[in-house]
Amino acid sequence: MKQLFLIIFSVQFTFSIAQIEEFPFKESSLLWKIEGDGIKKGCYLFGTSHLIEKEYFIFPDKLKKIVAKSENLMMELPGVPDQREAMKYILLPEGTFSDFFSTAQMDSIYQWAELNLHLNKTAFDASMSKMKPFVVIQLATQMHFMGKTESYELSLIEIAKKNEISINGLETVEQQMSLFDELTKEQQAEMVMEGIRNPTQSVAMLKKMEEIYAAQNIDGLYTYINEEQGVLQEEQARFLDERNKNWIPKIKETCEGRSTFIAVGAGHLGGPNGVIRLLQKEGYTLTPVKL
Numbered sequence: 001m002k003q004l005f006l007i008i009f010s011v012q013f014t015f016s017i018a019q020i021e022e023f024p025f026k027e028s029s030l031l032w033k034i035e036g037d038g039i040k041k042g043c044y045l046f047g048t049s050h051l052i053e054k055e056y057f058i059f060p061d062k063l064k065k066i067v068a069k070s071e072n073l074m075m076e077l078p079g080v081p082d083q084r085e086a087m088k089y090i091l092l093p094e095g096t097f098s099d100f101f102s103t104a105q106m107d108s109i110y111q112w113a114e115l116n117l118h119l120n121k122t123a124f125d126a127s128m129s130k131m132k133p134f135v136v137i138q139l140a141t142q143m144h145f146m147g148k149t150e151s152y153e154l155s156l157i158e159i160a161k162k163n164e165i166s167i168n169g170l171e172t173v174e175q176q177m178s179l180f181d182e183l184t185k186e187q188q189a190e191m192v193m194e195g196i197r198n199p200t201q202s203v204a205m206l207k208k209m210e211e212i213y214a215a216q217n218i219d220g221l222y223t224y225i226n227e228e229q230g231v232l233q234e235e236q237a238r239f240l241d242e243r244n245k246n247w248i249p250k251i252k253e254t255c256e257g258r259s260t261f262i263a264v265g266a267g268h269l270g271g272p273n274g275v276i277r278l279l280q281k282e283g284y285t286l287t288p289v290k291l
Helices: 002-008 010-018 061-068 083-090 103-116 121-128 133-144 152-162 173-181 185-197 199-214 218-227 236-257 275-281
Strands: 031-035 043-048 072-075 166-169 260-265 285-289
Touching (some): 072 236
């Protein structure tokens, strides 16, 4: 049966392979137009950044108009969860934050929290004891960039609501949070310790990612992410590759039904297993759109 399938579809298969872009992209952009059999209306793929300073925020009128003309907005999540819903996923079901760490590690965390979160040991325990480990690093990052950032998700949702565009998600909050919950206790602890060992370096890394993002270098961003060592690099298959592959059937279905603007983290677009090349393997043509 497999041989028969290959014979019958050999012409189409050869055509699909020929359309896959070599690495790295000769032309790159944050915005890509998706075309192919079954797509009757405009369908676009856009790479966002979940944390981006205002000076690197790319959201020109051209992009706003494309979003406004769409019938459907598809993001990683179907909107921004409210505080009550979010709390369900960031609180530990049992135990405390300190259960993940040794005494020496907790001493380091207390010192770090005093300097970076302005919380002494008592205040840190009172506010963070029931939080999952990854929340601490996210909180520190948000505090560092407080007042300096823009949100793609909120900006897109605003346009969608104004123009009565439906909003859908490729994943649920529960699915995203499970990525962290399925890490071992040791991995979760190490992820926190990676962030506090050298906070200056962590900020510098984020800055470098913003610069690559602003240059709209999708494959360059993928390469930079993969050069970094640590827990997230070890778990790349789950955090990036597997999710990308899971999204493809949903993207195909929505694009073949109505005009759709798809917005996901730019780190998901580039690389051999990025959304762009996975769609090209399915026979679609993706063309970078200059912004």
